[in-house]
Amino acid sequence: MNNKEIKNILIGLEIHGYIETKEKLFCRCRNFHDMKVIKPNMNVCPICTGQPGTKPMLPNSSAIDKILEIALMLHGKPNIIEEKKLILFQRKHYDWPDMPYGYQRTISGAYSIPVAEQGLFEGIRIREVHLEEDPASWDPKTGEIDYNRAGVPLVEIVTEPDFKNGEEIDQWLKKLILTLSYIKALNKDAGIKADVNINIRGMSERTEIKNVNSIREIVKAIGYEIERHLHEKPVKRETRRWNSLKDKTELMREKEEQADYRFIPDPDLPVIKITKAKINYLKGKLPESPMEKLGKIIRKYHLNREDAEVLTKNLEVVELFEEVSEKISPALALPWITVEWLSVLNYNKKTMDDIEVRAEHFIELLSLLEKGKITPLKAKDILRKFVPKSFSPSHEAEKSMVIDNKKELINIIKKVLNDNKSLAEDYKKGEKKTFNFLMGQVMKETGKRADYKTVIELLKKELEI
Numbered sequence: 001m002n003n004k005e006i007k008n009i010l011i012g013l014e015i016h017g018y019i020e021t022k023e024k025l026f027c028r029c030r031n032f033h034d035m036k037v038i039k040p041n042m043n044v045c046p047i048c049t050g051q052p053g054t055k056p057m058l059p060n061s062s063a064i065d066k067i068l069e070i071a072l073m074l075h076g077k078p079n080i081i082e083e084k085k086l087i088l089f090q091r092k093h094y095d096w097p098d099m100p101y102g103y104q105r106t107i108s109g110a111y112s113i114p115v116a117e118q119g120l121f122e123g124i125r126i127r128e129v130h131l132e133e134d135p136a137s138w139d140p141k142t143g144e145i146d147y148n149r150a151g152v153p154l155v156e157i158v159t160e161p162d163f164k165n166g167e168e169i170d171q172w173l174k175k176l177i178l179t180l181s182y183i184k185a186l187n188k189d190a191g192i193k194a195d196v197n198i199n200i201r202g203m204s205e206r207t208e209i210k211n212v213n214s215i216r217e218i219v220k221a222i223g224y225e226i227e228r229h230l231h232e233k234p235v236k237r238e239t240r241r242w243n244s245l246k247d248k249t250e251l252m253r254e255k256e257e258q259a260d261y262r263f264i265p266d267p268d269l270p271v272i273k274i275t276k277a278k279i280n281y282l283k284g285k286l287p288e289s290p291m292e293k294l295g296k297i298i299r300k301y302h303l304n305r306e307d308a309e310v311l312t313k314n315l316e317v318v319e320l321f322e323e324v325s326e327k328i329s330p331a332l333a334l335p336w337i338t339v340e341w342l343s344v345l346n347y348n349k350k351t352m353d354d355i356e357v358r359a360e361h362f363i364e365l366l367s368l369l370e371k372g373k374i375t376p377l378k379a380k381d382i383l384r385k386f387v388p389k390s391f392s393p394s395h396e397a398e399k400s401m402v403i404d405n406k407k408e409l410i411n412i413i414k415k416v417l418n419d420n421k422s423l424a425e426d427y428k429k430g431e432k433k434t435f436n437f438l439m440g441q442v443m444k445e446t447g448k449r450a451d452y453k454t455v456i457e458l459l460k461k462e463l464e465i
Contacts, residue, residue: 007164008200008201008202008203009164009165009198009200009201009226010161010197010198010199010200010201010206011161011162011163011164011165011169011196011197011198011222012127012158012159012160012161012162012163012196012197013157013158013159013163013169013194013195013196013197013218014156014157014158014159014194014195014196014197015155015156015157015158015159015173015176015192015193015194016154016155016156016192016193016194016195017154017155017157017180017185017186017187017190017192018031018134018152018153018154018186018187018190019031019063019066019067019131019152019153019154019155019185019186019187020066020184020185020186020187020188021060021062021063021066021153022062023060023062024048024060024133024150024151024152024153025059025060025063025105025131025133025151025152025153026047026048026056026057026058026059026060026105026133026151027045027047027048027056027057027151028045028057029043029044029045029047029048029151030043031152031153032187038148040144040146040148041146041147041148042148043148043149044147044148044150047151048147048150048151049100049147049150050099050100050101055268056105056266056268056269058269058270059089059131059269059272060153063131063153064115064131064272064274065282066153066155066183066185067115067116067129067130067131067153067155068115068116068274068278068279068282069183069185069282069285069286070129070155070157070180070183070185071115071116071119071129072116072279072282072283072286073179073180073182073183073185073286073289074116074119074120074121074126074129074157074179075119075120075121075126076116076117076118076119076126076128076129077116077117077118077119078115078116078274078279079113079114079115079116079117079274080274080275080276080279081273081274081275082275082276085113085274086113086271086272086273087107087112087113087114087115087271087272087273087274088107088112088113088265088266088269088271088272089105089106089107089265089266089269089272090105090106090107090108090109090110090111090112090263090264090265090266091103091104091105091262091263091264091265091266092104092105092106092108092109092132092261092263093261093262093263094261096135096138097136097138097143097145098135098136098137098138098145098150099135099136100136100147104132104133104135105132105133105266105269106130106131106132106133106156107130107131107132107272108128108130108132108156109261109263110261110263111263111265112130112263114128114129114130115128115129115130115131115274116128116129117129121172121175121176121179122172122175122176122291123162124159124160124162124163124172125159125160125162126157126158126159126160127158127159127160128158129155129156129157129158130155130156130158131153131154131155131156132153132154132156133150133151133152133153133154134149134150134151134152134153134154135150136148136149136150137149155185155186157176161197161199165222165223165226166218166219166220166221166222166223166226167219169215169218169219169222170215170218170219173192173215173218174215175290175291177192178290178312178313179289179290179291181314181315182287182288182289182290182315183286183287191213191214192214192215193211193212193213193214194211194212194218195208195209195210195211195212196208196209196212196218196221196222196225197209198222198225198226198229199229200226200229200230200233203229203230203233204229204232204233204234204235205234205235205236205237205238206237207225207229207234207237207238207239207240207249208237208238208239208240209221209225209240209241209242209249210239210240210241210242210252211241211242212242217242217244220242220244220247221242221249224247224248224249225240225249228249238251238252238253239251239252239253240252287315290312290313290315293311293312293315293318294308294309294312297311297312297318297321297322301325301330301334302330303330303334307334307338310338310342311334311337311338314351314352316352316353317337317338317341317342317352320337320341320352320357320359320362321333321334321337321338323359323363324337324359324362324363324366327363327367328363328366328367328370329370332366332369332370333362333366336362336366336379336383337362340380340383341362341383344383344384344386344387345387347384348387350387350388354388355386355387355388355389355390356388356389356390357386357389357390358390361386361390361391361392361393362390364392364393364394365379365382365383365393366379368393368394368397372402372404372451373397373401373402374393374397374400374401374402374449375400375402375448375449375450375451375452376452377443377448377452378396378397378400378447378448378449381400381448382396382397382400400447400448400449401449402449402450402451403446403449403450403451404450404451404454406454406458409442409446409450409451409454409455409458410458410462412442412445412446412450413442413455413458413459413462414462415445416438416441416442416445417438417462417463419441420437420438420441423437423438424438424463427463428463435459435460435463438459438463439455439456439459442455442459443455
């Protein structure tokens, strides 16, 4: 592929993600992604199944707030009532079984004003951000339809065609997901899906690849489609699907235009009036972005980029580090958070959302360690007990004060050597690996309270007698 062809490749994304709310968009049914945990069609009501005579409830206000927060994190311009911008839900008509009333409710389409527009994220222009409802789950092979997820709120983020290849999109999408995790906007278990639009300027017409379900598959689909456009030079707009089993796109239909969906304002839903006061309130709640955090903690705490990236993968983790580092040396705090604490979370299969941990308890624990009042092993034991809720470690520390009295330690060491005479003899014969076992036995006898360096010194002396 020559430089001219690369320059003329135009790739845009329509990214869909499940918004994190307690309820669906227009009814009181629960909103959670893994609908397979219950039987099909159990998380439903007359509204989300489109029963005759039913009407939607007022739009979920939490979903509207989340969509605005997403737009602001992407530096988008919300459309506010003070600028005479009235936001309407439209009916997007199509006759598929996953929408029983024959249309999807969406803030997009002909004549619509999006929730926000003209954003910019990591060098890619954001055309618009809007809100819509998810259809039901339909299996065309069996004809079975599960309405558990019907009516769940979705965000759609539409980019301009500023991407040039799949690798660029891979990195951009990972940064997008991380950024939106800072405001807990998306269901973290649901992932994203995207419609991908590709063409080569002056060579081929635009193709849309529908509903590609992971970043990995998005990258593969783009790679295939670029090659197809270079060789086949399609002259008609098409809608295609990605076949992940065959690693190729397949024709679904010729591309539909907005007029094909017969968009009309939904008469059952009111105008959404977004005020400047609302936007200012939400702006005040927003955290720094991961990229802003990354640069800040590298400069402030003199961290290397690798350690800083581990911290910024989770907002609660990096904020814990920042709070702890106000009282404790960052050099000490860093491994106890990025290694020890994250290991505790992983072992318990928990996230920071599942745990109630207070920075003051973490500071107290590391202060006790720093002053030599508890050993690193005992500090790790206390840290494990911070799940599911942290506590003041002072009481545990009183029971776990470091034993550094040499006379007391020698008596314990002699007892261990007497109980393990054969291993002591093996060490004297050159089996140096037995030393670690004997060290472990001394630490066990002292409840992990023995000063580690002192034990090493005394144990070596006893073994060499």
